[in-house]
Amino acid sequence: MKIMEKVRHWLLCRLLPDYPGQPQLLTLIHGSFKEWQTAKNQFNFIEPDLIDYMIYRLNAAERHYTALLAQARSEGLKAWPDELRGERREVGSEF
Numbered sequence: 001m002k003i004m005e006k007v008r009h010w011l012l013c014r015l016l017p018d019y020p021g022q023p024q025l026l027t028l029i030h031g032s033f034k035e036w037q038t039a040k041n042q043f044n045f046i047e048p049d050l051i052d053y054m055i056y057r058l059n060a061a062e063r064h065y066t067a068l069l070a071q072a073r074s075e076g077l078k079a080w081p082d083e084l085r086g087e088r089r090e091v092g093s094e095f
Contacts, residue, residue, distance in 0.1 A: 025077060029068045036061040 039058045046054045 025068065025072055025075065029065070029072060032061070032065040032068050036065045 036058075039054070039061045043054050043058055
């Protein structure tokens with residue numbers, strides 16, 4: 001049952017941005033990813049006069065997202081807890 005509680009906590013942390021116990025960095029990463037996706041979507045519908053601004057905004061959002069990912073990596077934040085990770089298998093090893 002302990003593993004199910006860990007799975008539930010992990011899922012809630014990733015699905016609900018304001019769930020208690022979620023690292024603040026994870027919330028920042030989630031928000032930054034949404035900002036980057038919004039900038040990519042708006043880039044397709046921008047007026048020609050504002051193309052330079054949108055390129056700047058798109059690059060800034062992407063760099064902010066990658067910087068937060070690098071910070072999370074350096075702090076040891078992982079997408080999957082070690083308890084939930086499966087064994088890695090080589091492709092073609094079962095044949």
